[in-house]
Amino acid sequence: MSRKIVCLPGDGIGPEVLDGARTVLEAADERFGLGLSFESQDFGGIAIDKHGDPFPDSTRAACQGADAVLLGAVGGPKWEGGEVRPEQGLLALRKTLGTFANLRPITLFEGLEHLSPLKEDRAAGIDLLIVRELTGGIYFGKRQEGETHATDECAYSAEEVERVARIAFKAAQGRSGRLTSVDKANVLASSRLWRRVVVRMQAEEFPDVTLDHMLVDAMAMKLIEAPAWFDVILTENMFGDILSDEASVLAGSIGLAPSASLGDGVGIYEPIHGSAPDIAGQGKANPLGMILSAAMMLRHSLDAADAADAIEAAVQAHLASSARTADLGGTAGTGETAEAVAARLSE
Numbered sequence: 001m002s003r004k005i006v007c008l009p010g011d012g013i014g015p016e017v018l019d020g021a022r023t024v025l026e027a028a029d030e031r032f033g034l035g036l037s038f039e040s041q042d043f044g045g046i047a048i049d050k051h052g053d054p055f056p057d058s059t060r061a062a063c064q065g066a067d068a069v070l071l072g073a074v075g076g077p078k079w080e081g082g083e084v085r086p087e088q089g090l091l092a093l094r095k096t097l098g099t100f101a102n103l104r105p106i107t108l109f110e111g112l113e114h115l116s117p118l119k120e121d122r123a124a125g126i127d128l129l130i131v132r133e134l135t136g137g138i139y140f141g142k143r144q145e146g147e148t149h150a151t152d153e154c155a156y157s158a159e160e161v162e163r164v165a166r167i168a169f170k171a172a173q174g175r176s177g178r179l180t181s182v183d184k185a186n187v188l189a190s191s192r193l194w195r196r197v198v199v200r201m202q203a204e205e206f207p208d209v210t211l212d213h214m215l216v217d218a219m220a221m222k223l224i225e226a227p228a229w230f231d232v233i234l235t236e237n238m239f240g241d242i243l244s245d246e247a248s249v250l251a252g253s254i255g256l257a258p259s260a261s262l263g264d265g266v267g268i269y270e271p272i273h274g275s276a277p278d279i280a281g282q283g284k285a286n287p288l289g290m291i292l293s294a295a296m297m298l299r300h301s302l303d304a305a306d307a308a309d310a311i312e313a314a315v316q317a318h319l320a321s322s323a324r325t326a327d328l329g330g331t332a333g334t335g336e337t338a339e340a341v342a343a344r345l346s347e
């Protein structure tokens with residue numbers, strides 16, 4: 001059996017961290033006999049340079065025919081202000097594959113408490129899952145851009161809210177049974193629809209889940225004040241983008257945070273960070289967010305939960321006892337870190 005993984009390294013540190021994930025996946029394949037095959041495709045800024053399109057047809061076809069897509073990061077100063085941006089390719093990829101639910105787990109690993117910008121007693125116990133809607137809202141609404149006037153529309157249908165909320169409710173059932181839905185229902189009509197749908201679903205389908213609602217501004221505060229209180233957080237596209245960067249740094253570094261983008265078809269697995277132009281090409285990016293995304297891929301798309309567990313355990317053991325990358329206060333390089341995790345898998 002062969003499972004085809006399409007790799008989209010992208011720009012900046014994207015190729016560096018994706019290389020690291022491949023090193024670890026190859027070690028996992030050796031140990032668990034996963035039958036993985038890899039194929040790389042141009043995507044993002046590099047695809048603009050080579051094809052004039054951040055998401056060329058050849059890349060689209062490869063992704064549609066894959067068992068899973070592994071993505072580094074796209075974007076960078078080189079393409080800012082251009083006619084077409086690398087980030088448009090990312091949005092088109094998500095839309096094409098219909099990955100409406102973006103799972104972003106944030107966990108404070110043992111031994112990293114001192115790296116949180118919060119006091120250690122506040123940071124202790126951070127273990128939350130942000131479920132971010134990924135193919136709707138203001139990212140995909142009507143846009144008009146003029147010299148003196150511009151509009152971005154934020155639209156949601158009840159069905160779009162329902163399908164992502166169902167994933168969040170189910171995730172809550174598998175964790176502590178608590179779900180916090182985040183919106184801006186005191187101002188936005190789309191948020192009031194969001195809240196109505198979530199309330200109805202809790203009553204009709206998920207009475208065993210304890211649901212609460214929080215306005216996004218208060219949420220930004222509560223995440224700092226009491227991050228360990230939260231379990232599953234459900235929110236719309238842009239709020240989820242912002243809150244997940246905020247939450248990631250509370251657990252030490254954005255370089256540690258993975259994600260899975262799921263829908264009805266092929267899943268996309270990418271770290272939540274970007275192309276980090278400030279450290280690109282220096283071999284010092286943290287590959288662990290990418291490696292943990294690869295573990296999510298094994299679990300959600302490739303039916304290899306044992307291999308996923310092993311990678312996560314190897315990362316945890318690595319963080320507890322080995323040299324760390326610069327974002328975690330160490331001096332270890334990207335490749336060195338990936339090899340250390342891979343070596344633990346092969347032990």
Ligand code: NAD
Pocket residue numbers: 013017072073074075076077087090254255256270271272273274275276277278279284285286287289327
């Ligand atoms: P960023 O996430 O790239 O970087 C923010 C900060 O975090 C930087 O200081 C960076 O050095 C650091 N950082 C990020 N990842 C790291 C890692 N793995 N190890 C160590 N440090 C890390 O955000 P930005 O600077 O706002 O964006 C840069 C570009 O990336 C922009 O073009 C943006 O649009 C794009 N972007 C892409 C994605 C994606 O492809 N999924 C996500 C976010 C941003």
Ligand code: IPM
Pocket residue numbers: 075087090091241272274
């Ligand atoms: C992310 C990124 C993307 C987003 C950008 C690059 C389009 O910030 O994946 O978090 O906003 O979704």
Ligand code: MN
Pocket residue numbers: 241242245272
């Ligand atoms: Mn983001």
